[in-house]
Amino acid sequence: MSDVRYPFTAVVGMADLRLGLLLNAVSPAVGGVLVRGEKGTAKSTMVRALAGLLPSIATVDGCRFACDPVAADPQCPDGPHAAVAVADRPAHLVELPVGVSEDRIVGSLDLERALAEGVKAYEPGLLARAHRGVLYIDEVNLLQDHLVDLLLDAAAMGRSYVEREGVSVRHAARFLLVGTMNPEEGELRPQLLDRFGLTVEIAATRDAAERAEVVRRRLAYDADPEGFAARFAAEERTLAERIAAARKLLPEVELTDAALRQITAVCAAFEVDGLRADIVMARTAVALAAWAGRTGVLEEDVRKAAQLALPHRRRRNPFDAPGLDEEQLDRTLAEHAEQPEEGPEDDGPGPQGPDGDGPDGGPDGGPGGAPEPEGVPEGSAASEPDGAAAPPPGAGGPRPRESAPVASGEPYRTRLFRVDGTGKGAQGRRSPAETDAGHTIRARRPEGKLARLHLSATLQAAAPHQVARGRDSRSLVLHREDFREQVRRGRESNLVLFVVDASGSMAARQRMTAVKGAVLSLLMDAYQRRDKIGMITFRGAQAELALPPTSSVEVGAARLEQLPTGGRTPLAAGLLRAHEVLRVERMRDPDRRPLLVVVTDGRATGGRDALTQAHRSADLLAAQGLAAVVLDCESGPVRLGLARTLAARLGAPAVTLDELRAEGVASLVRHTRSSDPRKAA
Structure with missing residues (x-):
């Protein structure tokens, strides 16, 4: 390369x-x-x-910290720098x-x-x-x-x-x-x-x-990088010179009280938390003016600063996409614009029209600097009826009867589900683990370079040898074998894999709304605990990996909203697909422990042996010592208890929709390998 x-x-x-x-x-x-x-x-x-x-920058020759010869860092570990040689480098x-x-x-x-x-x-x-x-x-x-x-x-x-x-x-x-x-x-x-x-x-x-x-252009660059770069060398020099000129002009730019009032009014109107947004917008507007070669901040600078500094500060929960209401922005700017001394009000578009040039000298797109519309991904049809939504249902054989996707209920705070034992996965907020953060539980000899000294354990290890080492009255003689490091216990993140029944037995609109609300609540909980998530759905004749393991709960929520229902209930296929996904993920990330969440009423259709096959699949998962929970979605006056039977085969608790809420009965997912694997704590 x-x-x-x-x-x-x-x-x-x-x-x-x-x-x-x-x-x-x-x-x-x-x-x-x-x-x-x-x-x-x-x-x-x-x-x-x-x-x-x-x-390029001038540095103190030989300084590993790139100190400026004109104003060297007085705390530089390579200092102090007195009479120094100067070196220029990129x-x-x-x-x-x-x-x-x-x-x-x-x-x-x-x-x-x-x-x-x-x-x-x-x-x-x-x-x-x-x-x-x-x-x-x-x-x-x-x-x-x-x-x-x-x-x-x-x-x-x-x-x-x-x-x-x-x-x-x-x-x-x-x-x-x-x-x-x-x-x-x-x-x-x-x-x-x-x-x-x-x-x-x-x-x-x-x-x-x-x-x-x-x-x-990419093919031309790959074929001849030097020649391609030479074609743009003049433009690169011009742009570099413009950056240098804007840096020089920056201290001279004036942020007027009128522009500052617009900045603070916009931040207040969009209800951003704290005051960092106001400060960033002010600095950005000043930089925009300097980039345009001006010494005064204009309304167009404030507008563009808001478009760049506010969208990511508008999110209120993990399912909100960043964005900015351009109409609200224009109204707020107009309301707090500096009023002329006389003359009628101007209802025009302002100093920068929708087809004007932006501060960077190129098309700004006016308010169109905002991203494409968020929400349903391109090509999906979440709002279209009869199974038109993406991803495809994946059902084989005769086309099953489907219903349009049902909206989710409002999310709520759920109880904590966690994996028992002590893991060593990535730091998070779910299950106990040995981590770099947390409280110290013991000391051990360093396995490599000493990072977290356990002082008292080190002193205890060195104390018996001080006489033999000829210690005087003022110093402690330490050898390498004396050092001990801290072992800390904190919490790890897990892989939460959802296996969701989307068959006809779950298709009642009110019921599916509650089920989706429950899964959405668990997704919110996974986001807050820094987990990875995955989602398998089963319906018709097979199971589908609707969401490969990812850290994006936004995508998970979108897939859940688009989920159609209908058809048979291939419960065994869903559990076997979960077994395969977990096997692959165990090879990719062996330290991340999984938590399986099965959302079902426990029914299985598709043949005389469908329920038996589902129970055998559950036994296969249970044999791996897998932490799991079954979200029991059975409803109605007559209940068969099939979800609880499935939970027993998995060695997991069964939790109803009502019990899932944080104010419900106590429910922590625990899996104890040393005791009865069918027992739920």
Whole structure:
């Protein structure tokens, strides 16, 4: 692969993404940009190309922390810097891998040398390398929450801290923060979304000619990267010069009281939490003015700043898609615009019409800078009758009778279901596990590099040997074999796999509304506990993997809303499909423990042996020691208790819809392998 980056100016379309990145290049105080979009939309290409446009930086020669020779960091671990040699180099683009550890991000401190030798041996991390450059986090939504918190704290404070048992190191860490994510793979928490200054929604163009130009340019780049880059070299230089000029102009831009009133009025009208949105909008509007070569902020700057800074701050629950009501925005701006001294009111579109040029010199799209309409994915027919919705029902044989998808009931807080035992999966909020966070439960010898010192256990291990080691009265003699590290217990996230009966026996409208509301509530609970989710539905003649395991509860909720019902009840097929999905996921992520949630009334149709086959499938799952719960959906005056029989075969509790609510009877999913596997705690 060539080392020549794809030119920033060669990317076709993506005006809002281009503008968001350039505004952060002009003013990193804006707070970074989060790029949300489907796979294959040039998110990573544009971010990597941006680094080539940034001005080179002067650094203290030999400083691992890129200190500025004019204003060196007084706390730099490589300092103090007195008479220094100066070196010029390009701004670094630092990419953060998904599986990165905390030590790799902030750097590692050798505690053994610090305590035994009194030497502060510090190895810089990725934040030190990103100082005065770009920190790029691809798939930021897949990072563990505490790592995202750490990165955003460093970006906000401009400084990184490493604290280990009273030994601390700190250094400057100011960088342009860019995160990209595919919403189908899971969302960030609202608290973390709020920490990104701007957000941009992107999608592949549906225009055939524009798509053809994208492909044409990509093929030309792959065939001759150097020649392709040379074609855009002049445009790249011009853009880099414009960034430098806007940075120079930035301190001269005036944010008038009238513009500030519009900013705060917009934030209040959209009921965003806190005041970070107001500050980000103000900084963005100033950066927009500087980018346009002006020293004053106009209403068009405030409007565009709102379109970039507010959509991701409007989410109230995980099923809400980010967005902004453009009509409400225009009304609020008009109501708080600076009034002319005389003359009639102007009901026109304002200084920037729908076909005007945006602040980046290209088409702004007017209010059309907002993303495509959210909700039902393109090509689906959730609102169409008789099974027209996507995904296809997947029933074989004669076409089953179907009913149109039924809306879900309102979600509610559910009881906690968890997996017994102690796991070691990704940090979350569901089941007990050994994690990097949590309370200390014991000490052990380090298996590798010492990270979390257990001080009292270390002293206890060293104490019996002090006389033999010739200890004097003032110092403690420590050897490597004395060190002990903490073992902490916290909570992990799990894979919650839903197996949902969508057959005719569940098709009563009122009943299915309640069932969907229950599953939606469990999806909400999975989101809050940082779980991955998957969904299998069974109806007709077979089971279908409606949602492969993912972190996106939004997609799960959308698939649930589109779910049609009708046909036979192939319960055995649903359970066997669950067995196969869990087998594959166990190979992909062996540390993530599963929790199976079967939503059914327990009926099985499709032949004389249908119920027997379903029970055998349940026995197969139970033999794996699987934690499960059965959501008993049976209703009516006469109840056969089939769901409870199925639960007994799985070794799981059966919970009715009423008992699912948090205020219902106590229900924790526990699975004890040492006792009766059929017993539900």
